[in-house]
Amino acid sequence: MRVAVAGAGGRLGTALVAGLSGADFVDEVLAWDLPDHDLDDAGSAMRLVGRDRPNVVIHAAAWTDVDGCARDPGLAMRRNGTAAGEMAQACALNGTAMIALSTNEVFDGLRTDGRPYAATDLPSPANAYGAAKLAGEQLAREAFRATDNDFAAAALMAPGTRPTATPPLAIVRTAWLFGRPGADFPAKILAAAERSRAENRTLDLVSDEFGCPTYATDLAAAIARLVELAGRKGWNVVGGIHHVVNGGHASRAEWAREVLRLAGVSVPTRDMPMSKWPRPSTPPLWGVLEPTPLPGGGLRHWQAALAEYATIQASEQEPSR
Numbered sequence: 001m002r003v004a005v006a007g008a009g010g011r012l013g014t015a016l017v018a019g020l021s022g023a024d025f026v027d028e029v030l031a032w033d034l035p036d037h038d039l040d041d042a043g044s045a046m047r048l049v050g051r052d053r054p055n056v057v058i059h060a061a062a063w064t065d066v067d068g069c070a071r072d073p074g075l076a077m078r079r080n081g082t083a084a085g086e087m088a089q090a091c092a093l094n095g096t097a098m099i100a101l102s103t104n105e106v107f108d109g110l111r112t113d114g115r116p117y118a119a120t121d122l123p124s125p126a127n128a129y130g131a132a133k134l135a136g137e138q139l140a141r142e143a144f145r146a147t148d149n150d151f152a153a154a155a156l157m158a159p160g161t162r163p164t165a166t167p168p169l170a171i172v173r174t175a176w177l178f179g180r181p182g183a184d185f186p187a188k189i190l191a192a193a194e195r196s197r198a199e200n201r202t203l204d205l206v207s208d209e210f211g212c213p214t215y216a217t218d219l220a221a222a223i224a225r226l227v228e229l230a231g232r233k234g235w236n237v238v239g240g241i242h243h244v245v246n247g248g249h250a251s252r253a254e255w256a257r258e259v260l261r262l263a264g265v266s267v268p269t270r271d272m273p274m275s276k277w278p279r280p281s282t283p284p285l286w287g288v289l290e291p292t293p294l295p296g297g298g299l300r301h302w303q304a305a306l307a308e309y310a311t312i313q314a315s316e317q318e319p320s321r
């Protein structure tokens, strides 16, 4: 199987390229990124799919600066909505399957009953990033002619009982990714703790925003399992909407404290509501996703994944002998 990864240099893209490169069901990994793949160029997806003819495209390219998206909703829609639709059209026309990455921010997070958002819940984004990502989902479904009957419920149905008409499209919603490269939330918290200690200040942490911290390496492995299963059993087994996150959930403050604990950093902290931290975007307060069943089982708990990530980071920072 020839697998193309769009957004190959990003957090998830890096993990996907690394994970897929050694997989026995993959003949070739095509790493697409700027300048060849440009979300601002309407013809870019069609050119790449036509040139490389992959069997499947994993569309992980996106403008993930949520505050930037709030400041420029038009550009957010171009990059995260329209461009995802163009990739889907290119795939559908060339007989290429697509896995489109989406987000927990398609939900407004105003739910107060404590239940996580399921793949069957109706999305209702509260910010420009979420609205654009939802538009990307919808445009991808239109390109593949994926109707509610043959698509949305597919991820929730047992193998063998799914509609045989499911098109070769999977939408994978995830949340709160951590991993390399770039400054992820753990890196930002450690840097903020360092500044607080240097300035003898308390570190303020947001305690009323909840989500599912998710290790990019684990998400990439789950996506690889979907690709492998689709290759073996067909897209009617894996097409549809998937919620793929590490197990459990946490507030930003709980996540931050776990980062500090694992790094052995001791600094006084104080909980505060998100409303005390004005920012252009409005993140969902309750952004918790209910994981959908995955081949090979669900992802491990986020604390176990974070502990592994912290161990890897620490070993790389040890001075070489």
Ligand SMILES: NC(=O)c1ccc[n+]([C@@H]2O[C@H](COP(=O)([O-])OP(=O)(O)OC[C@H]3O[C@@H](n4cnc5c(N)ncnc54)[C@H](OP(=O)(O)O)[C@@H]3O)[C@@H](O)[C@H]2O)c1
Pocket: 006, 007, 008, 009, 010, 011, 012, 013, 033, 034, 037, 038, 039, 040, 059, 060, 061, 062, 063, 064, 079, 101, 102, 103, 104, 133, 173, 174, 175, 176, 177, 178, 182
């Ligand atoms: N990060 C999260 O917490 C999170 C949460 C939920 C869902 N998601 C979704 O998961 C997917 C992967 O996210 P991620 O965290 O891996 O994102 P990321 O680290 O920001 O990587 C995004 C990728 O898209 C590329 N890109 C950005 N602007 C582009 C443009 N104008 N044209 C072409 N490529 C462009 C980036 O290229 P450069 O590196 O060259 O800029 C990078 O390779 C995205 O669909 C995102 O919406 C992410």
